[in-house]
Amino acid sequence: MELLGEGERPAGAIVGALNGLLSGGRGAISQPAVSQHLKVLREAGLVTVRAEGTRRIYGVDDAGLDRVRAWLERFADGFAGPLDALETELARGKRERRLQAQAETRRRRGAA
Template structure:
């Protein structure tokens, strides 16, 4: 999970992952999404591949990349406990806001 978290920390890699979530793309198609040179795109793709976030297959002379959702599901599962904590706090805040509105109405 650590490698996946480090990989998604970069905005360019997040753009690539977001687009790959809609289907496979070639390295060239991914390069068109970013305002960086091809060697930079290749480095980003290597990081994503090493983190297990993408698979690559060769199609003639092209490399086709596809998303591997398992590492992202692992991150989502880990974040679940924090999501629950924040939801509880937001629910409590909502209750306090509603209580304050009721008190203001009743004091008028």
């Protein structure tokens, strides 16, 4: 999806780009494997395909991504409360550590 986000590509170019990314010691990915992934993405409505001669050119289906975004937004409010609570706890911990450090500094100065 990330590669297609940069623009339309034929399956062969996707294979080449992925194998370039995976060259850091991991195995190569085959053309049939990429084609299977593209088929799943196409059936899910996330990728478009068009014929250009004998090649198939794949691209991102913006309407499909909009549907995914809308679906995910339903869950956004469910995360807001816990994330706000986490932020509060993190801030409280920072404040407590800062106050402890200040008290320790005052104690050391008083002992000197």
